[in-house]
Amino acid sequence: xxxxxxxxxxxxxxxxxxxxxxxxxxxxxxxxxxxxxxxxxxxxxxxxxxxxxxxxxxxxxxxxxxxxxxxxxxxxxxxxxxxxxxxxxxxxxxxxxxxxxxxxxxxxxxxx
Amino acid sequence: xxxxxxxxxxxxxxxxxxxxxxxxxxxxxxxxxxxxxxxxxxxxxxxxxxxxxxxxxxxxxxxxxxxxxxxxxxxxxxxxxxxxxxxxxxxxxxxxxxxxxxxxxxxxxxxx
Numbered sequence: 570x571x572x573x574x575x576x577x578x579x580x581x582x583x584x585x586x587x588x589x590x591x592x593x594x595x596x597x598x599x600x601x602x603x604x605x606x607x608x609x610x611x612x613x614x615x616x617x618x619x620x621x622x623x624x625x626x627x628x629x630x631x632x633x634x635x636x637x638x639x640x641x642x643x644x645x646x647x648x649x650x651x652x653x654x655x656x657x658x659x660x661x662x663x664x665x666x667x668x669x670x671x672x673x674x675x676x677x678x679x680x681x
Numbered sequence: 682x683x684x685x686x687x688x689x690x691x692x693x694x695x696x697x698x699x700x701x702x703x704x705x706x707x708x709x710x711x712x713x714x715x716x717x718x719x720x721x722x723x724x725x726x727x728x729x730x731x732x733x734x735x736x737x738x739x740x741x742x743x744x745x746x747x748x749x750x751x752x753x754x755x756x757x758x759x760x761x762x763x764x765x766x767x768x769x770x771x772x773x774x775x776x777x778x779x780x781x782x783x784x785x786x787x788x789x790x791x792x793x
Contacts (some may be wrong), residue, residue, distance in 0.1 A: 575766065577765050599767060603769050608792065631711045633689075633722070654686065654687065656685065657717060662789065
């Protein structure tokens with residue numbers, strides 16, 4: 570199998586259109602098509618004031634904040650977000666990410 | 682299960698002491714103790730001119746370059762590394778990361 574080495578902007582940005590998503594885009598930078606069988610790497614951008622859906626699901630998130638600021642809401646509690654912070658959201662907890670006035674960019678990994 | 686939200690520097694840095702590692706530190710920022718069952722997030726720092734071991738193993742790496750510069754060697758081929766680049770190294774390929782004159786910092790995820 571081949572390795573993959575790209576700048577993240579070489580991977581197409583897809584708008585996230587689902588219910589509850591506002592101003593969100595995602596790039597699946599390492600995914601099944603690359604040979605990743607266990608987990609996938611996505612990079613999200615959230616426009617100023619935008620947010621990911623407030624929802625829950627069975628799988629976990631492993632997140633690293635790259636740029637910007639915002640708010641993490643988990644199980645009804647709000648926490649400010651800043652670059653170089655790490656977030657683990659286990660399955661089964663309501664959660665979302667809201668961008669501050671400068672937008673928010675983060676890595677989010679999920680299992681297959 | 683609780684979520685985890687920390688600045689990455691709140692997680693202790695451990696020197697990587699194995700054969701072939703030079704000037705490398707690692708922080709296991711999301712790991713089994715946090716409830717991560719499928720994959721772990723580590724943040725590596727490599728001192729200027731340092732390098733991770735040139736080796737192979739059965740599991741994959743999913744990498745995001747945070748800071749600095751360096752060289753990725755995969756299967757004998759060298760490629761320059763820069764921030765915001767993504768690297769997928771499938772299992773079974775010889776690989777390492779060498780830091781340039783300003784050092785190198787990257788996220789590297791592995792499956793459990």
